[in-house]
Amino acid sequence: MSTPQSPEDMIFAVARGDRTALGRLFETESGRLLAIANRLLRRRELAEEVVQEVFLTVWRSASTFSPDKGSARGWMTVMVRNRALNLLRDGARMDYEDGETLADLGDRQSDAHAAFEALSARDALRHCLSALDASKREAILLCYVTGLNHGEAAATMQVPLGTVKAWVRRGVSALQECLK
Numbered sequence: 001m002s003t004p005q006s007p008e009d010m011i012f013a014v015a016r017g018d019r020t021a022l023g024r025l026f027e028t029e030s031g032r033l034l035a036i037a038n039r040l041l042r043r044r045e046l047a048e049e050v051v052q053e054v055f056l057t058v059w060r061s062a063s064t065f066s067p068d069k070g071s072a073r074g075w076m077t078v079m080v081r082n083r084a085l086n087l088l089r090d091g092a093r094m095d096y097e098d099g100e101t102l103a104d105l106g107d108r109q110s111d112a113h114a115a116f117e118a119l120s121a122r123d124a125l126r127h128c129l130s131a132l133d134a135s136k137r138e139a140i141l142l143c144y145v146t147g148l149n150h151g152e153a154a155a156t157m158q159v160p161l162g163t164v165k166a167w168v169r170r171g172v173s174a175l176q177e178c179l180k
Contacts, residue, residue, distance in 0.1 A: 007072035008065075015062035022059055029073065030055070033080045040084040045154070049162030050083045109156060112141035128178035136171035139164050 005013075005021070007029060013021030030051055037047035054076060065075055116137070119126035129137050135157070142153040143164075154164040 007076075008067055011058065011062050011065045011072045011075075014058060015065070022055070025058070026055055029076060032073075033076060036077060037080050037084045040081065041087060045160040045162070046087055047084070048160045049165070050080055050087065052162040052166060053083055054079045109138070109142070111146045112138060115145045116141055124179060125175075128175050131178060132171050132174060135159075136167040136174070139167040140171045140175070143168055 005024065007025060010021045010025040010028075014025065033051050033054065034047055037050040038044055041047050041050070057079060058076065065072060069075075116126070116129060119129070129140070132140070138157065139153055142148045142156060143150065148156065150164050150168065151161055153168075154161040157164060
């Protein structure tokens with residue numbers, strides 16, 4: 001039976017492009033990091049967003065980690081702390097719309113679905129949107145077709161803000177590739 005890898009070993013593997021190592025690192029460290037972010041922000045959905053952003057940074061920048069400067073846990077903890085504090089300073093990102101405001105906006109999900117259905121079957125955009133999973137497609141349509149901001153789309157879809165942001169970012173990237 002092999003011993004579990006240390007966070008440092010997992011980060012070095014991530015730096016080599018090992019997605020499995022990133023998954024193991026997330027499994028072992030995300031709970032602790034989420035607790036830290038939640039303690040600072042006192043809002044679970046914002047804490048989840050911070051942790052998600054940190055793991056994206058780890059994926060992109062694992063090669064910059066240096067064990068000479070500190071532990072892997074310390075490196076990730078500092079990133080979570082800094083991002084959480086930045087969110088606290090940037091009060092605009094913390095605004096969510098209440099249910100009454102969303103009700104006044106109308107049924108944007110139906111509007112988004114109608115806009116998608118209105119696209120011609122031969123339209124390249126319809127083909128590329130159809131290739132996305134339903135959640136990414138809905139998030140993109142809510143933000144780009146109906147004009148909801150990410151927070152409003154998150155409230156409409158009843159998912160965390162960070163999730164909607166990730167769906168939109170990944171979905172737009174996939175659309176760009178598909179439409180080339």
